[in-house]
Amino acid sequence: SQQGEEDPQALSIQEGENATMNCSYKTSINNLQWYRQNSGRGLVHLILIRSNEREKHSGRLRVTLDTSKKSSSLLITASRAADTASYFCATDRMNTGFQKLVFGTGTRLLVSP
Amino acid sequence: DGGITQSPKYLFRKEGQNVTLSCEQNLNHDAMYWYRQDPGQGLRLIYYSQIVNDFQKGDIAEGYSVSREKKESFPLTVTSAQKNPTAFYLCASSIGQTPTYEQYFGPGTRLTVT
Numbered sequence: 001s002q003q004g005e006e007d008p009q010a011l012s013i014q015e016g017e018n019a020t021m022n023c024s025y026k027t028s029i030n031n032l033q034w035y036r037q038n039s040g041r042g043l044v045h046l047i048l049i050r051s052n053e054r055e056k057h058s059g060r061l062r063v064t065l066d067t068s069k070k071s072s073s074l075l076i077t078a079s080r081a082a083d084t085a086s087y088f089c090a091t092d093r094m095n096t097g098f099q100k101l102v103f104g105t106g107t108r109l110l111v112s113p
Numbered sequence: 114d115g116g117i118t119q120s121p122k123y124l125f126r127k128e129g130q131n132v133t134l135s136c137e138q139n140l141n142h143d144a145m146y147w148y149r150q151d152p153g154q155g156l157r158l159i160y161y162s163q164i165v166n167d168f169q170k171g172d173i174a175e176g177y178s179v180s181r182e183k184k185e186s187f188p189l190t191v192t193s194a195q196k197n198p199t200a201f202y203l204c205a206s207s208i209g210q211t212p213t214y215e216q217y218f219g220p221g222t223r224l225t226v227t
Contacts, residue, residue, distance in 0.1 A: 030213075031213065042205075042218030088155060088156070102158075103157075
């Protein structure tokens with residue numbers, strides 16, 4: 001079952017604009033991660049935010065986490081055509097003692113030159 | 114060059130045949146995972162392994178089997194019992210137990226069964 005749900009499902013912007021993607025989840029978490037996937041490729045880890053953190057930055061990426069609303073957002077500033085990809089959030093869920101990651105359905109981002 | 118390799122990139126099989134997907138890592142990671150991704154969908158966990166000679170079923174293990182005889186290798190067999198095997202398969206590894214650690218992904222194998 002899906003733990004994280006991204007919103008919007010698809011986003012189309014121009015180069016230089018900011019892109020914001022949201023992730024909502026259902027149960028309590030320890031950490032939330034964001035990954036990027038270029039078409040037909042594997043996923044690449046972007047950032048991990050712990051449940052006791054509210055905001056984290058990495059280069060042009062800014063992630064926020066609101067545990068009271070069970071939601072997170074990923075902001076990409078000054079987007080580039082190379083940012084075109086799908087973005088997934090992943091949350092942890094205890095499974096017989098092993099905390100596995102559960103991925104959302106992703107947001108497809110298209111950045112046009 | 115450290116990373117995860119998956120082979121082949123594309124694989125075609127006839128219905129009723131078993132097929133084995135390769136996954137090798139040289140990152141010295143203890144944990145390894147197999148995911149399935151269908152078009153427009155997120156990843157679903159098939160099997161995972163925390164240590165050599167041990168592995169556990171994920172959410173959609175039916176019709177799949179794995180082995181973990183070496184730390185570096187975690188092959189996945191898609192058996193004829195898997196009803197809808199056509200999908201994109203991703204292998205991943207992490208230093209230890211998630212979610213504390215990020216997962217590193219291979220490039221994937223696209224399996225088509227006709």
